[in-house]
Amino acid sequence: MFISRFDFWIGTVIGLGLIFGSWQEWLPYSSTETLGFVTGAACVYLVVKQNVWNFPLGIANNIFFLILFAGTRLFGDAGLQIVYVALGLQGWYGWLYGDQNRTTLRVAHATHKTLGFLTGLVLIGILGLTYALQSAKGAAPLLDSLFQCVSRNYALSAQDFQLRSTPQKSDARRCISATCN
Secondary structure, rough: OOOOOHHHHHHHHHHHHHHOOOOOOOOOOOOHHHHHHHHHHHHHHHHOOOOHHHHHHHHHHHHHHHHHHHHOOOHHHHHHHHHHHHHHHHHHHHHHHHHOOOOOOOOOOOHHHHHHHHHHHHHHHHHHHHHHHHOOOOOOHHHHHHHHHHHHHHHHHHHHHHHOOOOOOHHHHHHHHHHOO
């Protein structure tokens, strides 16, 4: 079990030290930012270990970053965290209950036509979202919309791949876990 591993305990001590240091204001980071970092690092560790607990930690990570981004008026990135929470819930459910009637994973490459279409959608999304974020007086409308559109396109594509493919259990865990921030 991973709890008996030395690296787990080192990470736990470092994480708790960062949280305590932030809480005591010894570090130049807010508690929300620190909790976002620590839950994100723990989520990645659990993804590597293929442990189902990566999902609740990933969802907590998304909630901390939602609060952080909304507070700094990065509304596109805040909205993206909502998508990640939904994908995390879907992935968690898929991990726990989604193995019935699955067959072999078939990996394929996207066609040039599909890539061109997706690139066009991203560009249209960036233009539209930049306008919307400028109207909402966002802090960095162009950069916020750029990262939000590219990230959302990646996240939705990864989740669509997971739903369309039919991997074996260990491959399903890696694929579903890829949506963790």
